[in-house]
Amino acid sequence: MKRAATTALAAVTAVGVALALGACSSPAETEADGPLTVWVMGDSGANFEALVADSGIEVEVVAVPWDAIDEKLTTAVASGSGPDLLQIGLSKLATFAEAGALLPLDDLIGDYPNLDPANFPAGVSGAATAVGGEIVSIPWTSDTRVLFTRTDILAENGIDAPPATWDEVREAAEILAGRGEGQYGYYIPQWDAPLPIEMTWSMGGEVVDADGNVDFDTPEFQAAVDVYTGLYADGSVPTNGDFDQTQGFVSGVAPMLVSGPYLGRGIADSAPELDGKWQASPLPAGDGGSISLFAGSNLGVWFNTDQQTAALELLDYVSDPAQQLAWYELTGELPTASAALEDDGLNSDPNVKVYTDQLSTAKVLPIVAGWDGIVGTELLNALNAIVLTGADRDASLEAFYAKIDGLAVK
Structure with a gap:
Protein backbone atom coordinates (compact mmCIF):
# COMPACT_ATOMS: atom_id res chain seq x y z
CA MET A 1 0.00 0.00 0.00
CA LYS A 2 2.90 2.32 0.64
CA ARG A 3 4.10 1.93 -2.92
CA ALA A 4 0.69 2.87 -4.30
CA ALA A 5 0.37 5.82 -1.97
CA THR A 6 3.86 7.02 -2.74
CA THR A 7 3.25 6.69 -6.48
CA ALA A 8 0.04 8.67 -6.25
CA LEU A 9 1.73 11.35 -4.18
CA ALA A 10 4.63 11.55 -6.61
CA ALA A 11 2.23 11.98 -9.51
CA VAL A 12 0.36 14.79 -7.79
CA THR A 13 3.55 16.53 -6.69
CA ALA A 14 5.16 16.27 -10.12
CA VAL A 15 2.11 17.78 -11.76
CA GLY A 16 2.06 20.53 -9.14
CA VAL A 17 5.71 21.38 -9.75
CA ALA A 18 5.10 21.55 -13.50
CA LEU A 19 2.18 23.88 -12.96
CA ALA A 20 4.18 26.06 -10.61
CA LEU A 21 7.03 26.36 -13.09
CA GLY A 22 4.67 27.09 -15.94
CA ALA A 23 2.52 29.64 -14.15
CA CYS A 24 3.61 33.14 -15.08
CA SER A 25 0.53 35.00 -13.93
CA SER A 26 -1.70 35.16 -10.92
CA PRO A 27 -5.34 33.99 -10.98
CA ALA A 28 -7.60 36.05 -13.19
CA GLU A 29 -8.62 39.36 -11.67
CA THR A 30 -12.01 39.48 -13.40
CA GLU A 31 -14.89 37.39 -12.17
CA ALA A 32 -16.38 34.76 -14.46
CA ASP A 33 -20.09 34.29 -14.97
CA GLY A 34 -21.85 31.30 -13.49
CA PRO A 35 -21.97 29.59 -10.12
CA LEU A 36 -19.06 29.11 -7.76
CA THR A 37 -18.00 25.46 -7.73
CA VAL A 38 -17.36 24.07 -4.26
CA TRP A 39 -16.03 20.61 -3.44
CA VAL A 40 -17.42 19.31 -0.16
CA MET A 41 -16.14 16.03 1.24
CA GLY A 42 -18.38 13.10 2.12
CA ASP A 43 -22.15 13.33 2.09
CA SER A 44 -22.56 16.92 3.28
CA GLY A 45 -23.42 18.47 -0.06
CA ALA A 46 -27.09 19.12 0.72
CA ASN A 47 -26.19 20.59 4.11
CA PHE A 48 -23.66 22.94 2.53
CA GLU A 49 -26.25 24.10 0.02
CA ALA A 50 -28.59 24.87 2.92
CA LEU A 51 -25.83 26.74 4.77
CA VAL A 52 -25.02 29.08 1.90
CA ALA A 53 -28.56 29.54 0.59
CA ASP A 54 -28.73 33.09 1.99
CA SER A 55 -25.16 34.07 1.11
CA GLY A 56 -26.17 35.90 -2.06
CA ILE A 57 -23.62 33.83 -3.99
CA GLU A 58 -24.68 31.25 -6.53
CA VAL A 59 -23.04 27.96 -5.63
CA GLU A 60 -22.75 24.58 -7.30
CA VAL A 61 -21.79 21.97 -4.70
CA VAL A 62 -19.97 18.79 -5.70
CA ALA A 63 -19.85 16.08 -3.02
CA VAL A 64 -16.58 14.14 -3.22
CA PRO A 65 -16.21 10.85 -1.31
CA TRP A 66 -13.30 10.95 1.12
CA ASP A 67 -11.74 7.87 -0.47
CA ALA A 68 -11.88 9.43 -3.95
CA ILE A 69 -10.21 12.74 -3.21
CA ASP A 70 -6.62 11.71 -4.09
CA GLU A 71 -7.61 10.58 -7.57
CA LYS A 72 -9.83 13.62 -8.12
CA LEU A 73 -7.06 15.95 -6.97
CA THR A 74 -4.53 14.36 -9.30
CA THR A 75 -6.88 14.71 -12.27
CA ALA A 76 -7.85 18.29 -11.43
CA VAL A 77 -4.26 19.47 -10.92
CA ALA A 78 -3.13 17.78 -14.13
CA SER A 79 -5.87 19.49 -16.13
CA GLY A 80 -5.63 22.80 -14.27
CA SER A 81 -9.40 22.69 -13.94
CA GLY A 82 -10.64 22.33 -10.39
CA PRO A 83 -13.27 23.89 -8.16
CA ASP A 84 -13.23 27.46 -6.92
CA LEU A 85 -13.43 26.56 -3.24
CA LEU A 86 -12.73 23.18 -1.67
CA GLN A 87 -12.81 21.36 1.63
CA ILE A 88 -9.50 19.82 2.71
CA GLY A 89 -9.01 17.26 5.46
CA LEU A 90 -6.07 18.32 7.62
CA SER A 91 -4.15 15.15 6.87
CA LYS A 92 -4.33 16.06 3.15
CA LEU A 93 -3.30 19.70 3.51
CA ALA A 94 0.39 19.22 2.74
CA THR A 95 -0.39 17.00 -0.25
CA PHE A 96 -2.75 19.61 -1.72
CA ALA A 97 -0.33 22.46 -1.06
CA GLU A 98 2.74 20.70 -2.45
CA ALA A 99 0.76 19.80 -5.57
CA GLY A 100 0.24 23.53 -6.15
CA ALA A 101 -3.54 23.19 -5.86
CA LEU A 102 -4.10 25.93 -3.27
CA LEU A 103 -3.96 29.70 -3.63
CA PRO A 104 -1.70 31.39 -1.01
CA LEU A 105 -3.94 33.61 1.10
CA ASP A 106 -1.56 35.73 3.21
CA ASP A 107 -1.98 38.84 1.05
CA LEU A 108 -5.67 38.31 0.28
CA ILE A 109 -7.51 37.85 3.57
CA GLY A 110 -7.01 41.35 4.99
CA ASP A 111 -10.29 42.59 3.52
CA TYR A 112 -12.30 39.71 4.97
CA PRO A 113 -12.73 40.08 8.76
CA ASN A 114 -13.88 36.50 9.42
CA LEU A 115 -10.65 35.15 7.90
CA ASP A 116 -8.34 36.93 10.35
CA PRO A 117 -6.10 34.26 11.95
CA ALA A 118 -6.68 35.97 15.31
CA ASN A 119 -10.29 34.73 15.20
CA PHE A 120 -9.15 31.15 15.71
CA PRO A 121 -7.42 29.44 18.65
CA ALA A 122 -3.64 29.71 18.54
CA GLY A 123 -3.23 26.00 17.96
CA VAL A 124 -5.55 26.15 14.96
CA SER A 125 -4.33 29.16 13.01
CA GLY A 126 -0.82 28.57 11.72
CA ALA A 127 -0.11 24.93 12.51
CA ALA A 128 -3.33 23.74 10.92
CA THR A 129 -3.62 26.22 8.05
CA ALA A 130 -0.16 26.91 6.64
CA VAL A 131 2.37 24.88 4.68
CA GLY A 132 5.93 26.09 4.24
CA GLY A 133 5.10 29.30 6.10
CA GLU A 134 2.28 30.29 3.72
CA ILE A 135 -1.38 30.36 4.70
CA VAL A 136 -3.11 28.15 2.16
CA SER A 137 -6.39 27.39 3.96
CA ILE A 138 -8.83 28.64 6.57
CA PRO A 139 -10.07 26.53 9.51
CA TRP A 140 -13.66 25.45 9.02
CA THR A 141 -14.63 22.46 11.15
CA SER A 142 -12.81 21.08 14.15
CA ASP A 143 -12.80 17.61 15.56
CA THR A 144 -11.12 16.10 18.57
CA ARG A 145 -11.09 12.74 20.29
CA SER A 292 -5.91 14.67 22.07
CA LEU A 293 -5.99 15.10 18.31
CA PHE A 294 -7.03 18.30 16.61
CA ALA A 295 -8.59 17.11 13.41
CA GLY A 296 -11.30 18.40 11.13
CA SER A 297 -11.07 20.21 7.85
CA ASN A 298 -10.20 23.52 6.25
CA LEU A 299 -11.41 25.40 3.21
CA GLY A 300 -9.05 26.57 0.51
CA VAL A 301 -9.24 28.47 -2.76
CA TRP A 302 -8.19 26.67 -5.95
CA PHE A 303 -4.91 28.04 -7.31
CA ASN A 304 -6.21 29.31 -10.66
CA THR A 305 -9.83 30.10 -9.92
CA ASP A 306 -11.30 32.81 -12.14
CA GLN A 307 -13.75 33.69 -9.35
CA GLN A 308 -11.26 34.64 -6.67
CA THR A 309 -13.32 37.45 -5.14
CA ALA A 310 -16.49 35.37 -4.96
CA ALA A 311 -14.56 32.45 -3.48
CA LEU A 312 -13.11 34.66 -0.76
CA GLU A 313 -16.50 36.20 -0.06
CA LEU A 314 -18.08 32.78 0.38
CA LEU A 315 -15.14 31.68 2.53
CA ASP A 316 -15.69 34.75 4.71
CA TYR A 317 -19.42 34.01 4.92
CA VAL A 318 -19.08 30.41 6.12
CA SER A 319 -16.31 31.43 8.55
CA ASP A 320 -18.64 33.77 10.42
CA PRO A 321 -19.21 32.34 13.95
CA ALA A 322 -22.98 32.37 13.42
CA GLN A 323 -22.63 30.29 10.26
CA GLN A 324 -20.23 27.91 11.99
CA LEU A 325 -22.82 27.35 14.72
CA ALA A 326 -25.45 26.80 12.05
CA TRP A 327 -23.19 24.18 10.47
CA TYR A 328 -22.91 22.42 13.83
CA GLU A 329 -26.70 22.28 14.06
CA LEU A 330 -26.84 20.78 10.57
CA THR A 331 -24.03 18.24 10.91
CA GLY A 332 -22.74 17.97 14.47
CA GLU A 333 -19.29 19.12 13.31
CA LEU A 334 -17.66 21.52 15.74
CA PRO A 335 -16.76 25.11 14.80
CA THR A 336 -13.22 26.46 14.61
CA ALA A 337 -13.78 30.16 15.33
CA SER A 338 -13.09 30.99 18.97
CA ALA A 339 -16.32 32.98 19.31
CA ALA A 340 -18.33 29.97 18.16
CA LEU A 341 -16.44 27.49 20.34
CA GLU A 342 -17.09 29.71 23.37
CA ASP A 343 -20.81 30.11 22.63
CA ASP A 344 -22.92 29.51 25.75
CA GLY A 345 -25.61 27.71 23.80
CA LEU A 346 -23.10 25.33 22.25
CA ASN A 347 -21.53 24.57 25.61
CA SER A 348 -24.82 24.13 27.46
CA ASP A 349 -24.60 20.43 26.59
CA PRO A 350 -22.08 18.95 29.07
CA ASN A 351 -20.78 16.50 26.48
CA VAL A 352 -20.13 19.30 24.00
CA LYS A 353 -18.34 21.19 26.79
CA VAL A 354 -16.01 18.20 27.06
CA TYR A 355 -15.28 18.46 23.33
CA THR A 356 -14.56 22.17 23.40
CA ASP A 357 -12.42 21.89 26.54
CA GLN A 358 -10.45 19.02 24.98
CA LEU A 359 -9.69 21.18 21.95
CA SER A 360 -7.63 23.46 24.21
CA THR A 361 -5.00 20.72 24.63
CA ALA A 362 -5.39 19.05 21.24
CA LYS A 363 -2.52 18.84 18.75
CA VAL A 364 -2.38 18.69 14.98
CA LEU A 365 -0.88 15.71 13.18
CA PRO A 366 2.37 16.63 11.42
CA ILE A 367 1.71 18.40 8.11
CA VAL A 368 3.57 15.89 5.95
CA ALA A 369 2.58 15.12 2.36
Whole structure:
Protein backbone atom coordinates (compact mmCIF):
# COMPACT_ATOMS: atom_id res chain seq x y z
CA MET A 1 0.00 0.00 0.00
CA LYS A 2 2.90 2.32 0.64
CA ARG A 3 4.10 1.93 -2.92
CA ALA A 4 0.69 2.87 -4.30
CA ALA A 5 0.37 5.82 -1.97
CA THR A 6 3.86 7.02 -2.74
CA THR A 7 3.25 6.69 -6.48
CA ALA A 8 0.04 8.67 -6.25
CA LEU A 9 1.73 11.35 -4.18
CA ALA A 10 4.63 11.55 -6.61
CA ALA A 11 2.23 11.98 -9.51
CA VAL A 12 0.36 14.79 -7.79
CA THR A 13 3.55 16.53 -6.69
CA ALA A 14 5.16 16.27 -10.12
CA VAL A 15 2.11 17.78 -11.76
CA GLY A 16 2.06 20.53 -9.14
CA VAL A 17 5.71 21.38 -9.75
CA ALA A 18 5.10 21.55 -13.50
CA LEU A 19 2.18 23.88 -12.96
CA ALA A 20 4.18 26.06 -10.61
CA LEU A 21 7.03 26.36 -13.09
CA GLY A 22 4.67 27.09 -15.94
CA ALA A 23 2.52 29.64 -14.15
CA CYS A 24 3.61 33.14 -15.08
CA SER A 25 0.53 35.00 -13.93
CA SER A 26 -1.70 35.16 -10.92
CA PRO A 27 -5.34 33.99 -10.98
CA ALA A 28 -7.60 36.05 -13.19
CA GLU A 29 -8.62 39.36 -11.67
CA THR A 30 -12.01 39.48 -13.40
CA GLU A 31 -14.89 37.39 -12.17
CA ALA A 32 -16.38 34.76 -14.46
CA ASP A 33 -20.09 34.29 -14.97
CA GLY A 34 -21.85 31.30 -13.49
CA PRO A 35 -21.97 29.59 -10.12
CA LEU A 36 -19.06 29.11 -7.76
CA THR A 37 -18.00 25.46 -7.73
CA VAL A 38 -17.36 24.07 -4.26
CA TRP A 39 -16.03 20.61 -3.44
CA VAL A 40 -17.42 19.31 -0.16
CA MET A 41 -16.14 16.03 1.24
CA GLY A 42 -18.38 13.10 2.12
CA ASP A 43 -22.15 13.33 2.09
CA SER A 44 -22.56 16.92 3.28
CA GLY A 45 -23.42 18.47 -0.06
CA ALA A 46 -27.09 19.12 0.72
CA ASN A 47 -26.19 20.59 4.11
CA PHE A 48 -23.66 22.94 2.53
CA GLU A 49 -26.25 24.10 0.02
CA ALA A 50 -28.59 24.87 2.92
CA LEU A 51 -25.83 26.74 4.77
CA VAL A 52 -25.02 29.08 1.90
CA ALA A 53 -28.56 29.54 0.59
CA ASP A 54 -28.73 33.09 1.99
CA SER A 55 -25.16 34.07 1.11
CA GLY A 56 -26.17 35.90 -2.06
CA ILE A 57 -23.62 33.83 -3.99
CA GLU A 58 -24.68 31.25 -6.53
CA VAL A 59 -23.04 27.96 -5.63
CA GLU A 60 -22.75 24.58 -7.30
CA VAL A 61 -21.79 21.97 -4.70
CA VAL A 62 -19.97 18.79 -5.70
CA ALA A 63 -19.85 16.08 -3.02
CA VAL A 64 -16.58 14.14 -3.22
CA PRO A 65 -16.21 10.85 -1.31
CA TRP A 66 -13.30 10.95 1.12
CA ASP A 67 -11.74 7.87 -0.47
CA ALA A 68 -11.88 9.43 -3.95
CA ILE A 69 -10.21 12.74 -3.21
CA ASP A 70 -6.62 11.71 -4.09
CA GLU A 71 -7.61 10.58 -7.57
CA LYS A 72 -9.83 13.62 -8.12
CA LEU A 73 -7.06 15.95 -6.97
CA THR A 74 -4.53 14.36 -9.30
CA THR A 75 -6.88 14.71 -12.27
CA ALA A 76 -7.85 18.29 -11.43
CA VAL A 77 -4.26 19.47 -10.92
CA ALA A 78 -3.13 17.78 -14.13
CA SER A 79 -5.87 19.49 -16.13
CA GLY A 80 -5.63 22.80 -14.27
CA SER A 81 -9.40 22.69 -13.94
CA GLY A 82 -10.64 22.33 -10.39
CA PRO A 83 -13.27 23.89 -8.16
CA ASP A 84 -13.23 27.46 -6.92
CA LEU A 85 -13.43 26.56 -3.24
CA LEU A 86 -12.73 23.18 -1.67
CA GLN A 87 -12.81 21.36 1.63
CA ILE A 88 -9.50 19.82 2.71
CA GLY A 89 -9.01 17.26 5.46
CA LEU A 90 -6.07 18.32 7.62
CA SER A 91 -4.15 15.15 6.87
CA LYS A 92 -4.33 16.06 3.15
CA LEU A 93 -3.30 19.70 3.51
CA ALA A 94 0.39 19.22 2.74
CA THR A 95 -0.39 17.00 -0.25
CA PHE A 96 -2.75 19.61 -1.72
CA ALA A 97 -0.33 22.46 -1.06
CA GLU A 98 2.74 20.70 -2.45
CA ALA A 99 0.76 19.80 -5.57
CA GLY A 100 0.24 23.53 -6.15
CA ALA A 101 -3.54 23.19 -5.86
CA LEU A 102 -4.10 25.93 -3.27
CA LEU A 103 -3.96 29.70 -3.63
CA PRO A 104 -1.70 31.39 -1.01
CA LEU A 105 -3.94 33.61 1.10
CA ASP A 106 -1.56 35.73 3.21
CA ASP A 107 -1.98 38.84 1.05
CA LEU A 108 -5.67 38.31 0.28
CA ILE A 109 -7.51 37.85 3.57
CA GLY A 110 -7.01 41.35 4.99
CA ASP A 111 -10.29 42.59 3.52
CA TYR A 112 -12.30 39.71 4.97
CA PRO A 113 -12.73 40.08 8.76
CA ASN A 114 -13.88 36.50 9.42
CA LEU A 115 -10.65 35.15 7.90
CA ASP A 116 -8.34 36.93 10.35
CA PRO A 117 -6.10 34.26 11.95
CA ALA A 118 -6.68 35.97 15.31
CA ASN A 119 -10.29 34.73 15.20
CA PHE A 120 -9.15 31.15 15.71
CA PRO A 121 -7.42 29.44 18.65
CA ALA A 122 -3.64 29.71 18.54
CA GLY A 123 -3.23 26.00 17.96
CA VAL A 124 -5.55 26.15 14.96
CA SER A 125 -4.33 29.16 13.01
CA GLY A 126 -0.82 28.57 11.72
CA ALA A 127 -0.11 24.93 12.51
CA ALA A 128 -3.33 23.74 10.92
CA THR A 129 -3.62 26.22 8.05
CA ALA A 130 -0.16 26.91 6.64
CA VAL A 131 2.37 24.88 4.68
CA GLY A 132 5.93 26.09 4.24
CA GLY A 133 5.10 29.30 6.10
CA GLU A 134 2.28 30.29 3.72
CA ILE A 135 -1.38 30.36 4.70
CA VAL A 136 -3.11 28.15 2.16
CA SER A 137 -6.39 27.39 3.96
CA ILE A 138 -8.83 28.64 6.57
CA PRO A 139 -10.07 26.53 9.51
CA TRP A 140 -13.66 25.45 9.02
CA THR A 141 -14.63 22.46 11.15
CA SER A 142 -12.81 21.08 14.15
CA ASP A 143 -12.80 17.61 15.56
CA THR A 144 -11.12 16.10 18.57
CA ARG A 145 -11.09 12.74 20.29
CA VAL A 146 -12.56 12.06 23.71
CA LEU A 147 -13.46 8.97 25.72
CA PHE A 148 -17.04 7.74 25.41
CA THR A 149 -18.38 5.45 28.12
CA ARG A 150 -21.64 3.71 28.84
CA THR A 151 -21.79 4.91 32.43
CA ASP A 152 -24.73 2.63 33.23
CA ILE A 153 -22.76 -0.48 32.26
CA LEU A 154 -19.64 0.71 34.05
CA ALA A 155 -21.65 1.30 37.24
CA GLU A 156 -23.26 -2.14 37.02
CA ASN A 157 -19.75 -3.59 37.04
CA GLY A 158 -18.44 -1.60 39.98
CA ILE A 159 -16.72 1.16 37.98
CA ASP A 160 -17.89 4.43 39.48
CA ALA A 161 -16.34 6.89 37.02
CA PRO A 162 -14.92 6.89 33.51
CA PRO A 163 -11.21 5.97 33.47
CA ALA A 164 -8.95 9.00 33.67
CA THR A 165 -5.69 7.31 32.60
CA TRP A 166 -4.71 4.69 30.07
CA ASP A 167 -3.80 2.31 32.89
CA GLU A 168 -7.31 2.73 34.28
CA VAL A 169 -8.77 2.12 30.81
CA ARG A 170 -6.96 -1.18 30.60
CA GLU A 171 -8.08 -2.22 34.08
CA ALA A 172 -11.71 -1.27 33.47
CA ALA A 173 -11.75 -2.87 30.03
CA GLU A 174 -10.61 -6.19 31.43
CA ILE A 175 -13.39 -6.10 34.02
CA LEU A 176 -16.00 -5.29 31.38
CA ALA A 177 -14.73 -7.98 29.01
CA GLY A 178 -15.35 -10.48 31.82
CA ARG A 179 -19.12 -10.05 31.49
CA GLY A 180 -19.34 -13.10 29.25
CA GLU A 181 -18.87 -14.51 25.77
CA GLY A 182 -18.94 -11.86 23.05
CA GLN A 183 -18.60 -8.99 25.51
CA TYR A 184 -15.69 -6.56 25.40
CA GLY A 185 -14.46 -3.64 27.42
CA TYR A 186 -13.02 -1.33 24.79
CA TYR A 187 -12.98 -0.91 21.01
CA ILE A 188 -9.95 -0.05 18.89
CA PRO A 189 -10.80 0.80 15.26
CA GLN A 190 -8.28 -1.04 13.13
CA TRP A 191 -8.33 1.91 10.71
CA ASP A 192 -7.66 4.64 13.30
CA ALA A 193 -4.00 5.62 12.83
CA PRO A 194 -4.20 8.72 15.07
CA LEU A 195 -5.08 6.68 18.19
CA PRO A 196 -1.55 5.35 18.88
CA ILE A 197 -0.22 8.86 18.19
CA GLU A 198 -2.61 10.35 20.74
CA MET A 199 -1.43 7.70 23.19
CA THR A 200 2.17 8.70 22.45
CA TRP A 201 1.41 12.37 23.08
CA SER A 202 -0.31 11.50 26.34
CA MET A 203 2.82 9.63 27.40
CA GLY A 204 4.75 12.88 26.94
CA GLY A 205 6.25 12.02 23.56
CA GLU A 206 6.29 13.45 20.05
CA VAL A 207 6.33 11.82 16.63
CA VAL A 208 8.46 14.53 15.02
CA ASP A 209 11.92 15.31 16.41
CA ALA A 210 13.49 18.72 16.97
CA ASP A 211 14.81 18.77 13.40
CA GLY A 212 11.39 18.15 11.87
CA ASN A 213 11.99 14.47 11.08
CA VAL A 214 9.19 11.95 11.61
CA ASP A 215 10.44 9.74 14.46
CA PHE A 216 8.47 7.06 16.31
CA ASP A 217 11.50 5.29 17.78
CA THR A 218 11.04 6.71 21.28
CA PRO A 219 10.29 5.37 24.79
CA GLU A 220 6.96 7.20 24.76
CA PHE A 221 5.82 5.45 21.58
CA GLN A 222 6.91 2.15 23.08
CA ALA A 223 4.73 2.92 26.12
CA ALA A 224 1.81 3.67 23.79
CA VAL A 225 2.37 0.35 22.02
CA ASP A 226 2.29 -1.38 25.41
CA VAL A 227 -1.21 0.00 26.05
CA TYR A 228 -2.42 -0.64 22.50
CA THR A 229 -1.23 -4.24 22.32
CA GLY A 230 -2.04 -4.88 25.98
CA LEU A 231 -5.74 -4.23 25.42
CA TYR A 232 -5.74 -6.96 22.80
CA ALA A 233 -3.64 -9.29 24.94
CA ASP A 234 -6.18 -8.90 27.74
CA GLY A 235 -9.00 -10.00 25.44
CA SER A 236 -10.67 -6.64 25.94
CA VAL A 237 -10.99 -5.66 22.26
CA PRO A 238 -12.95 -7.25 19.38
CA THR A 239 -10.71 -8.49 16.59
CA ASN A 240 -13.20 -8.53 13.70
CA GLY A 241 -12.42 -5.73 11.29
CA ASP A 242 -16.07 -5.03 10.45
CA PHE A 243 -17.08 -4.22 14.04
CA ASP A 244 -19.51 -1.27 14.07
CA GLN A 245 -18.43 1.13 16.81
CA THR A 246 -21.77 2.92 17.14
CA GLN A 247 -23.78 -0.28 17.29
CA GLY A 248 -21.23 -1.86 19.63
CA PHE A 249 -21.50 1.10 21.97
CA VAL A 250 -25.31 1.29 21.81
CA SER A 251 -25.69 -2.46 22.41
CA GLY A 252 -23.15 -2.36 25.23
CA VAL A 253 -20.90 -4.97 23.64
CA ALA A 254 -18.06 -2.41 23.66
CA PRO A 255 -19.02 0.21 26.28
CA MET A 256 -15.82 2.28 26.07
CA LEU A 257 -14.07 3.80 23.08
CA VAL A 258 -12.29 6.91 21.87
CA SER A 259 -13.99 8.80 19.08
CA GLY A 260 -15.06 12.25 17.93
CA PRO A 261 -18.19 14.34 18.48
CA TYR A 262 -19.84 12.70 15.48
CA LEU A 263 -20.25 9.58 17.63
CA GLY A 264 -22.18 11.58 20.21
CA ARG A 265 -24.49 12.85 17.49
CA GLY A 266 -24.91 9.31 16.17
CA ILE A 267 -25.82 7.95 19.60
CA ALA A 268 -28.30 10.74 20.26
CA ASP A 269 -29.95 10.23 16.86
CA SER A 270 -30.04 6.42 16.80
CA ALA A 271 -30.54 5.59 20.48
CA PRO A 272 -32.31 8.42 22.33
CA GLU A 273 -33.30 5.87 24.97
CA LEU A 274 -29.68 5.96 26.18
CA ASP A 275 -29.94 9.61 27.20
CA GLY A 276 -28.31 9.90 30.62
CA LYS A 277 -26.65 6.49 30.30
CA TRP A 278 -23.51 7.58 28.48
CA GLN A 279 -21.08 10.46 28.64
CA ALA A 280 -18.05 11.98 27.02
CA SER A 281 -14.93 12.47 29.14
CA PRO A 282 -11.44 13.83 28.48
CA LEU A 283 -9.07 11.55 26.62
CA PRO A 284 -7.27 9.26 29.08
CA ALA A 285 -3.99 10.69 30.32
CA GLY A 286 -0.49 9.33 30.62
CA ASP A 287 2.58 10.99 32.12
CA GLY A 288 2.15 13.82 29.60
CA GLY A 289 -1.48 14.60 30.43
CA SER A 290 -4.64 14.37 28.36
CA ILE A 291 -3.47 15.29 24.86
CA SER A 292 -5.91 14.67 22.07
CA LEU A 293 -5.99 15.10 18.31
CA PHE A 294 -7.03 18.30 16.61
CA ALA A 295 -8.59 17.11 13.41
CA GLY A 296 -11.30 18.40 11.13
CA SER A 297 -11.07 20.21 7.85
CA ASN A 298 -10.20 23.52 6.25
CA LEU A 299 -11.41 25.40 3.21
CA GLY A 300 -9.05 26.57 0.51
CA VAL A 301 -9.24 28.47 -2.76
CA TRP A 302 -8.19 26.67 -5.95
CA PHE A 303 -4.91 28.04 -7.31
CA ASN A 304 -6.21 29.31 -10.66
CA THR A 305 -9.83 30.10 -9.92
CA ASP A 306 -11.30 32.81 -12.14
CA GLN A 307 -13.75 33.69 -9.35
CA GLN A 308 -11.26 34.64 -6.67
CA THR A 309 -13.32 37.45 -5.14
CA ALA A 310 -16.49 35.37 -4.96
CA ALA A 311 -14.56 32.45 -3.48
CA LEU A 312 -13.11 34.66 -0.76
CA GLU A 313 -16.50 36.20 -0.06
CA LEU A 314 -18.08 32.78 0.38
CA LEU A 315 -15.14 31.68 2.53
CA ASP A 316 -15.69 34.75 4.71
CA TYR A 317 -19.42 34.01 4.92
CA VAL A 318 -19.08 30.41 6.12
CA SER A 319 -16.31 31.43 8.55
CA ASP A 320 -18.64 33.77 10.42
CA PRO A 321 -19.21 32.34 13.95
CA ALA A 322 -22.98 32.37 13.42
CA GLN A 323 -22.63 30.29 10.26
CA GLN A 324 -20.23 27.91 11.99
CA LEU A 325 -22.82 27.35 14.72
CA ALA A 326 -25.45 26.80 12.05
CA TRP A 327 -23.19 24.18 10.47
CA TYR A 328 -22.91 22.42 13.83
CA GLU A 329 -26.70 22.28 14.06
CA LEU A 330 -26.84 20.78 10.57
CA THR A 331 -24.03 18.24 10.91
CA GLY A 332 -22.74 17.97 14.47
CA GLU A 333 -19.29 19.12 13.31
CA LEU A 334 -17.66 21.52 15.74
CA PRO A 335 -16.76 25.11 14.80
CA THR A 336 -13.22 26.46 14.61
CA ALA A 337 -13.78 30.16 15.33
CA SER A 338 -13.09 30.99 18.97
CA ALA A 339 -16.32 32.98 19.31
CA ALA A 340 -18.33 29.97 18.16
CA LEU A 341 -16.44 27.49 20.34
CA GLU A 342 -17.09 29.71 23.37
CA ASP A 343 -20.81 30.11 22.63
CA ASP A 344 -22.92 29.51 25.75
CA GLY A 345 -25.61 27.71 23.80
CA LEU A 346 -23.10 25.33 22.25
CA ASN A 347 -21.53 24.57 25.61
CA SER A 348 -24.82 24.13 27.46
CA ASP A 349 -24.60 20.43 26.59
CA PRO A 350 -22.08 18.95 29.07
CA ASN A 351 -20.78 16.50 26.48
CA VAL A 352 -20.13 19.30 24.00
CA LYS A 353 -18.34 21.19 26.79
CA VAL A 354 -16.01 18.20 27.06
CA TYR A 355 -15.28 18.46 23.33
CA THR A 356 -14.56 22.17 23.40
CA ASP A 357 -12.42 21.89 26.54
CA GLN A 358 -10.45 19.02 24.98
CA LEU A 359 -9.69 21.18 21.95
CA SER A 360 -7.63 23.46 24.21
CA THR A 361 -5.00 20.72 24.63
CA ALA A 362 -5.39 19.05 21.24
CA LYS A 363 -2.52 18.84 18.75
CA VAL A 364 -2.38 18.69 14.98
CA LEU A 365 -0.88 15.71 13.18
CA PRO A 366 2.37 16.63 11.42
CA ILE A 367 1.71 18.40 8.11
CA VAL A 368 3.57 15.89 5.95
CA ALA A 369 2.58 15.12 2.36
CA GLY A 370 1.23 11.60 2.10
CA TRP A 371 0.87 11.21 5.87
CA ASP A 372 -2.26 9.04 5.57
CA GLY A 373 -0.95 6.81 2.83
CA ILE A 374 2.55 6.35 4.21
CA VAL A 375 2.81 6.95 7.97
CA GLY A 376 -0.78 6.11 8.86
CA THR A 377 -0.92 3.02 6.70
CA GLU A 378 2.44 1.63 7.78
CA LEU A 379 1.75 2.35 11.46
CA LEU A 380 -1.50 0.39 11.32
CA ASN A 381 0.11 -2.38 9.29
CA ALA A 382 2.69 -2.86 12.03
CA LEU A 383 0.30 -2.70 14.97
CA ASN A 384 -2.38 -4.84 13.37
CA ALA A 385 0.20 -7.45 12.42
CA ILE A 386 1.27 -7.65 16.07
CA VAL A 387 -2.20 -7.85 17.62
CA LEU A 388 -4.09 -9.74 14.93
CA THR A 389 -1.55 -12.17 13.46
CA GLY A 390 0.96 -12.56 16.30
CA ALA A 391 3.82 -10.99 14.35
CA ASP A 392 6.98 -10.27 16.31
CA ARG A 393 6.63 -6.91 18.01
CA ASP A 394 10.20 -5.68 17.70
CA ALA A 395 10.62 -6.80 14.10
CA SER A 396 7.30 -5.20 13.09
CA LEU A 397 8.19 -1.89 14.69
CA GLU A 398 11.70 -1.86 13.20
CA ALA A 399 10.19 -2.46 9.77
CA PHE A 400 7.79 0.44 10.38
CA TYR A 401 10.64 2.77 11.39
CA ALA A 402 12.54 1.85 8.21
CA LYS A 403 9.55 2.54 5.95
CA ILE A 404 9.03 6.07 7.25
CA ASP A 405 12.71 6.96 7.45
CA GLY A 406 13.45 10.27 5.72
CA LEU A 407 9.97 11.78 6.05
CA ALA A 408 9.98 15.30 7.45
CA VAL A 409 7.81 18.33 8.03
CA LYS A 410 8.44 20.97 5.38
